[in-house]
Amino acid sequence: MQNYKILFTGSVCSGKSTAIRSLSDIETLDTDARASDVTVRRKKNTTIAMDYGVLDLHDQARVHLYGTPGQERFRFIWEMLACEFAQDAIGIVLLVDNTRKDPFRDIRFYAKEFREYIKKRRLIIAVTHSDVEPNPSIQAYQACVREMGLMATVMFIDARDPRSVLGVVEELISAVELHVQWDELCERLLDGNGFSLDFYKPIYEETMLDAAMNKRGVLGVMHLDENQEILCSNIDSKPRKVLLKSVNKLSKALAEKAEFMGEVSNVVIAGPKVQTLSMFTDQEQALCLCSDNEISLPVLRQQASDLLQWSKENDYLV
The missing domain is CATH 3.30.450.30 (Dynein light chain 2a, cytoplasmic)
Known part of the structure; x- marks a missing residue:
């Protein structure tokens, strides 16, 4: 069995827990607790340790999905996940909430916090909530990434939609795992989550x-x-x-x-x-x-x- 690992990180309410639930073939392990600080304005519960899920690509390949807590006071958990649980991850996914006042600030912050981790792995910047707030645009994010000197792929996703989040996994793994039937896997995830294929519409249609x-x-x-x-x-x-x-x-x-x-x-x-x-x-x-x-x-x-x-x-x- 070939095992891959992906680490999801990002600010509170960026969609880390939701994204992992959208993909996981098992009941996700989460460590939610009732929010007791300013976070309560956005959500009742928040992750205080980690999220964990598993996605089976096929009989011989599996992806382990790890999610960090969003609040900075749990920074020590970030280090534990990066250095122990997901130290051999194939990539890191930075989820960015497009409704934040300055989402680019989040990119700069997490790029600095995970600087050494990012150097050795693929980085995907997955922008969420663009259905609520369409700006900044994907072009603005790409310009920000270039200015920062980051080697990263920017994607606009809906963390609730298995198809959308699976695109992130495919971007990270398709070059090394050649036997995955991505369309069939997508249909299985949609069926398992009770979605119809036409339930969600693409958030962003890319030009070539x-x-x-x-x-x-x-x-x-x-x-x-x-x-x-x-x-x-x-x-x-x-x-x-x-x-x-x-x-x-x-x-x-x-x-x-x-x-x-x-x-x-x-x-x-x-x-x-x-x-x-x-x-x-x-x-x-x-x-x-x-x-x-x-x-x-x-x-x-x-x-x-x-x-x-x-x-x-x-x-x-x-």
Whole structure:
């Protein structure tokens, strides 16, 4: 049995306990107590030690879900969870309440508190309650993350919706756990929680540009159709655009001239002191990425493949 761990943290009322309950196949272990401070204005009970749940991905893989208390006076529990229970976690999910007066302050605070923990793990910033307060936008969060120098993915989620929270787990685990049937798992969770597939609507519909920029290490994006027309791009450099288009044409020429190579689906231009320029194709579309040269090619390839697949199935807004 392959066991994975994910640590959920964030402020009071950000949705940590709710998110874990949405996913767990067991009755969640929680340590709620009646709120006795300013928290009582938002909720009657609050977590004072930890939340714990389990999600079975399939017969041979399981995810252990740990949630920290939100109040700062339980900071010692944060350290215990990070250093003992979830010290080998695959990632950390920072839930941010969009109705807070300054949600960016929460990101700065928790990024500092979990600084050493984040250095060795994937970080997902999951923004909740955007159905109540739509601003700040996802673009504002992405800008904040870049300014802070964090390598993080930003997602808007509904902690009550198993589909929404499962997307966070998929983002963390899909690259290393290749045999999960995510659609079937989603249906099982919805059935188990009594939801219909149409009960919740997506909170945020991403463009291809937003989705790509959310991927780790991606610094610029250009999405091309089968006719080399730009569907969306935030790469302003004209020479770089021309180069990426030429690379896309080169891949087709190589495939035609060198039959033994078969289809050329990706071309990468990299150097030790420059950003990496990559081109990935799938079914007559191409995704050109400018990325940090420290990101490994397999990770970049997986990210591009996911984006192109989602674009094909869900028709990202352009």
